Each structure stands twice: as C-alpha cells, then as structure tokens.
Amino acid sequence: MSTPKPLEQHLPPLPLRTRAALATGRLAATASRFARRGHGGVVGGTVALKLDPDALRLLGRGRTTALVSASNGKSTTAALLAATVRRLGPTAYNENGSNMSSGLVVALEAARETPFAVLETDESYLGPVSEATRPRVIALLNLSRDYLERGVRYKPLARHWRETVEAADWPLTVVANADDPLVTWAARGAKDVVWVAGGDQWSEDGAICRDCIVRLQREGERWWCDSCGQSRPEPSWCLVGDVAEGPGAVVPIKLAVPGRMNAHNAVFALAAAVALGVDPATAGEAMAEVGDVDGRWGRRDVDGRSVRLILAKNPASWQESIEIAGPSGDALVFHLTARGDYNAKDASLAWDAPLERLAGRDAIATGVRTSDMALRLEVAGLNVRAVPDPVEAILASPPGPVSVIGNYPAFLDLRDRLDALET
Numbered sequence: 001m002s003t004p005k006p007l008e009q010h011l012p013p014l015p016l017r018t019r020a021a022l023a024t025g026r027l028a029a030t031a032s033r034f035a036r037r038g039h040g041g042v043v044g045g046t047v048a049l050k051l052d053p054d055a056l057r058l059l060g061r062g063r064t065t066a067l068v069s070a071s072n073g074k075s076t077t078a079a080l081l082a083a084t085v086r087r088l089g090p091t092a093y094n095e096n097g098s099n100m101s102s103g104l105v106v107a108l109e110a111a112r113e114t115p116f117a118v119l120e121t122d123e124s125y126l127g128p129v130s131e132a133t134r135p136r137v138i139a140l141l142n143l144s145r146d147y148l149e150r151g152v153r154y155k156p157l158a159r160h161w162r163e164t165v166e167a168a169d170w171p172l173t174v175v176a177n178a179d180d181p182l183v184t185w186a187a188r189g190a191k192d193v194v195w196v197a198g199g200d201q202w203s204e205d206g207a208i209c210r211d212c213i214v215r216l217q218r219e220g221e222r223w224w225c226d227s228c229g230q231s232r233p234e235p236s237w238c239l240v241g242d243v244a245e246g247p248g249a250v251v252p253i254k255l256a257v258p259g260r261m262n263a264h265n266a267v268f269a270l271a272a273a274v275a276l277g278v279d280p281a282t283a284g285e286a287m288a289e290v291g292d293v294d295g296r297w298g299r300r301d302v303d304g305r306s307v308r309l310i311l312a313k314n315p316a317s318w319q320e321s322i323e324i325a326g327p328s329g330d331a332l333v334f335h336l337t338a339r340g341d342y343n344a345k346d347a348s349l350a351w352d353a354p355l356e357r358l359a360g361r362d363a364i365a366t367g368v369r370t371s372d373m374a375l376r377l378e379v380a381g382l383n384v385r386a387v388p389d390p391v392e393a394i395l396a397s398p399p400g401p402v403s404v405i406g407n408y409p410a411f412l413d414l415r416d417r418l419d420a421l422e423t
Contacts, residue, residue, distance in 0.1 A: 011062040011113060018058050021051035022109050029106075045102030048109075056101055059108035060133035063092070065117040066272055067133070069126045069161075070141030071154070072317045073265045074099070076257060077141060078120035079293045080269035084283040085276060090114040097294045100125050101132075116276075123157050127164040138165065139175040139272045141198060141265070143182040144205040144316045154182060154205050161186035173275040175268055178235040181206040181216055181223060185230075194271050197221070197238035199264045204315075237271045239263055244270050249280035256291035258308075259324040295415035302391075302418065304399040305331075309418075311411045318353030318405075325403035332363040332382075333393050335406030335414060336373040347372045349407075355380035366393035367410050390414045391421075 014022075029044030048055050066085065068078040075097055082093040092111035094103055099120045108117060121129050123143070130138065140161060143154040165174050166189035176187035177198035182205065187193050209216055209225040216223050224231035237246040244251045244267045253266050266287050273283040292298030299306045308330070312321040325332060338347040347369045359381030365374035370388045377384040387393040390410070394402055406414060 011115070012058075014058055018052045018055050021048045021055055022105075024048065024051055025105075042098050042100075042102050042106070045098070045105035048105050049102055056105050056108070056129070057132040059105060059112075060117065063108075063115055063117045063133075064276065065119065065133045065135040066137040066139065066276060067119050067121045067126065067129060067135045068139045068141070068268075068272070069121045069123050070139075071123060071144045071314060072320065073141050073261060073268075074120045076262055076290075076293050076297070077139060077265040077269050078118055079290050080255075080266055080287045081139070081272050082118040083286040083290050084269060084273035084278045085116050085118050087278055087282050087286055088276065089116055092117040092119075094120055095294060101129060104129060104133075124160065127160055127167075130164050130168065134168075134170050135172065137173050137175060137272045137275045139268050140183050140187055141177055141268055142180045142316065143186075144314060155210070158182045158186045158210060162189045165190040175271045175275065177268075178233045179221065179223075181230075181232075182210065184233060185210040193233075194237065194275060195233040195235045196268050196271050197235035198268060199239075199261065237267050239267050244284075246271060246274065246280070249274070251280045251284040253284065254288045256288065257293065257297040258328075259320065261320040261323070262297075295419075296411070299401070300418060300422065302394050302402075302421070305394055305397055306401045307394055307418070308401070308403050309411055309415055310403055310405045311408065312353070312405050313349075313408045315349055315352035318349065321405045322354060322357055325405055326358050326361075328401065328403060330401040330403040331397040332358070332361060333390070333397060333402060333404040334363055334365050334373050334377060335367040335390050335393070335404055335410040336365070336370070337368040337407060337410035337413060338372075350376045355382065358382055364393045364396060366390045367406065391417060 025044035025048030028047040032043040066081060068074045082091055085091045092108050092114045094107035099122045104119050143157055145154055173192045173194060174187050174190040175194045175196060177183040178195040179198050207215055209230060212225055212227040214227050216225055222232050242253050244253050251270060253263050255262055255266055269287060270283050274280055296309050296311050299308045310321045310325060312318040336347055361382050363377050363382045363384050365377055365384055365386050366388060367390060370386050374384050374386045387396050
C-alpha cells in the first residue's frame, strides 16, 4: 500500500454560501449555549447543513482522512489514532464524541486548515460520511445490538457497511476485525483490507453466517461456516501479551487507558496509523500519552475519592466494563438512567451484562432507574445499596478509588456534574 503524500497546509477556499451557512451555524450554537441547551456544537452543524447540504464534502476536501466506526470502542480508538496522526501534522478530530454529520461539520470547521482528519463516525452514518470525505482509511471494529428503541440494527448495519466500502472509487484501506463475523462479512467488499485480531468477547450477535443463515462453528479464535466455507481471515495485526505484532513491526502497547479491550483498540489505531504513513514506534509512543477520552477513563478527585467514569451502553460494553472495574478493587457504583433521551428508554440491557462475575462485592445503585439497577445487582449476588443521586452515591462510597459504570445518558449527566464541581 502506498504512503499518502504530504498535503499543502492551505486547503481549497470554501464557497460563499458555505461560509455563510457555517457562520449562521455558529450563531445558532452560541444561542443554544446561552439558552443552556447543551454545548451547542451539534446545533451549529445541523443549521449549517440545512443551509448548505454540501458543507461536509467541502470541508473535507483536500485532507487525508480516517474514519473510525463501531458499536463499541470507536471513541477511544479515534482518540488513540488522532494522537498518532498528529505526529504527521495538524489534525482535525471530533474529540467531544459528536459523531454524526452535524458534529463532523463542526469538528472540520474548527480545524479548517489541518491537512489531516480523524473522525469517529456513527455506524449508520458511515456511508454518507465516507462519500463526503473520501477517507484514506476506514477502521471497522465491531457490530452488536444497541438500545432496543434504536432497533436491533446490527444486521442492516453490516449491509450498510459492505455497500459503503464496495462503493468507494478512490484509494481506500479498510482496517477490519477478523474476529467479528459481521465485520468480516462487511469488509470483504473492500479492495484493500488489513485484518486485525481485534477480539470478539461478545459473540452472540455474530453467531450466524450472513450468507447462509446457519450457525457458525467456533474453535478457539477460529470461526467458520460449514455451509459456504466462509471463515476467519488470517490477521495481519494481533496483540500478543502486551505487544502488537504486524507486518515488519513489533510495538509495545503501554496505555494510560485501562483494560484489555483498549489494548485491542490500540492495535486497530496502530494498523490505521501505519496505513496513513505513521511510523509504528512513533504511533506506540503517541498512544501512550492518551489518558482521557471525553471524560471517560481519566480519574478525578471527588472529596477524597478517585473517581473513574466507565461507559456501558450495550451488552458488549457492559461486559468489557465489568472486566475493567471488577479486578481493579475499586468501590463500585452502577448508574442507570433511562428516561427517553440519548436513545435510552430501555433498561433491560443490564440483564445481559455478566454481573454475576462480581457476586459478593459491595455496590451502590444510582440514577433515574435506581430500583431497576438495584434489583439486577441483587439478583447477581452483590451486596447492594440504593442511593438515587449519583454524586451522593460517590460520596457514600469509601474514600479511595471508585469506578462508576453507567449507560450513555447517565455517563453524560454525571460527567457534566463533576465538571461543574471542578470549576
């Protein structure tokens, strides 16, 4: 695969209509912030796209771009990849996690003159974002079920991804998870694929061959279909202990973010970075500097308690979160909020989480759905207390390290409250 040539620092000028649309979007974002309706960025991007639907394409022109998409891990992987690409030059990156078209417009406009872009992209937006930005690399990590009210969408999403990579008529490298059958089915349509042994601890959603609709066979890391012969591709990159091994490269993975899943995320970021022309050793050094991703993973002091926020939004991420928080020895707080915003009315996904692995541990249930969370923890065999307010739940934990595992609205609410306490 060829290394992309360095770009000129100055990108093509934007048409007057696009500049006017972006300016109007900025005014709308300011008004939204003034009215205290969120951070305002998504509002600004939405307005800009209404006035000029071509804004994303025009903002993306002339850049070397990488997209990162997945059901789980895309924020952390994008953060790790952005850190590595910055070693090549200034890089646009949607670090606030706004990963649909409107958020990407805001991120690209905020870094207007950067020759590189790393964009975390919502799974269902990969097609239009790819068509608009014509990325050099797309990293596809995994697909699994999400909130029930969003629909059990991973099967149509696999088709959407496949159509996206098949439609690319420009030089594109797809970095794809060889361990996830849904991702491999989607990525096989790409002309250039770099396979990564990315781990697939939650395998229930990829249990069926998408061509034959029969159950896949599994033995260790291998999976295959007895009917059509489709099988796990041979990965080019894999994680061996704490080392990533790839074509002509052996890179120690030493991260500030916790967990085996994030080490796998780092291998995806490393493979994508190398495809963009970053030296592997340099990429490893850059990733080691990432300690916080939009409020998750980094610790903060709350009255003598070292608090870490962990996002758990679907069965796969619940499982990964438990594997991080469980062995840590942290006091445990489970924060469940399901009130209809952020696509989260459904609280039943907590019942898919393997909380039984924490049986016998003390825990506090909190959030809008405190009773639901407390019942799930009690059934799993934990010693549970109910403290409905999440900040009070943290203060009810013993001094020392505390892990707060919460779904998406719970995570956002508590992150913002803790940010306010620090200011």
